[in-house]
Amino acid sequence: MRLVEQDKLGLDRDISDYLGWKVRNPAFPDVPITLRALLSHQSGLRDAVDYIVPLDGSLEAVLVDPQAWDAGHAPGTYFSYANINSPLIAAVMESATQERFDRLMARLVLTPLELDACYNWGAGCSDGRRAQAVTLLRPNGDLARDAAMKGADPCAVYPASDGSCDVDKMYKLGRNGSAFSPQGGLRISARDLGKIGQLLLRNGAPLLSPNSFANMLGPVWTFDGKNGDDDKGYFMAYGLGVHWLVDKEGRQWFGHVGEAYSLRAGFWINPAEQRGFYRYVTMVDEFSIVGHCFDRCP
Secondary structure (H helix, E strand, C coil): CHHHHCCCCCCCCECHHHHCCCCCECCECCCCCEHHHHHCCCCCECCCCCCCCCCCCCHHHHHCCHHHECCCCCCCCCECCCCCHHHHHHHHHHHHHCCCHHHHHHHHHHCCCCCCCEECCCCCCCCCHHHHCCCEECCCCCEEECCCCCCCCCCCCCCCCCCCCCHHHHCCCCCCCCCCCCCCCEECCHHHHHHHHHHHHCCCCCCCCHHHHHHHHCCCEECCCCCECCCCCCCCEECCCCEEEECCCCCEEEEEEEEECCEEEEEEEECCCCEEEEEEECCCCCCCCCCCCCCCCC
């Protein structure tokens, strides 16, 4: 949204214009893919293909596979949550700015808010921060993510197909997008997450204008009974990267869950009551029913 305010990105522009290669659902070749559709999970992309691309790979090669797309609904008409949207958004951001995703996020968001946070241990985290990471374990004690270590991570991103990990040499702006895990690779403390919550309760100030913040919250999509996959009533409305839900008392909240690597987490804001909360539980069975961590976690 900051890049939109700076006129470096347009929410309704064909993202192919930024990337330099055409992004299309093969079933709807004349319908452009936009950032608005990606951010609201209406792009038609699906996680039927691997959205984690090796360091030497490319999203272009992934997205030519018809299995990456919903053949039954045109882009912009149907909601279905898909992680693969985020790497594509990151690639568009990189192409528009010629700046690596992790460094871009640090410059525009993390550093201005004085957060000691980063994507996949890239730009934004202080020296030695990696050694303070919470190691995520599976219920049996096996490693899920972020093994305890001292010093720099030898390979914080997904390595190349041959196992090598020279990011400076191999990473190409706008080609991959998934290396720094924009779909869920933010390493951040509970204290710093609270600072983001305070930002949201201030309607985005000082990072966003009131208009941009309102556009981000939306909702852009609202379930009408047939225009999306509501996941058994869980997804009822969505903004630009923002999930809206209603609790049992009828109160509206916006936020997002984090569910991977045996972690179940949620971060939610109630704008009417000017309050928010986050919850997280580790060592959750990754093959258990996804809990959609809101008022309680599994």
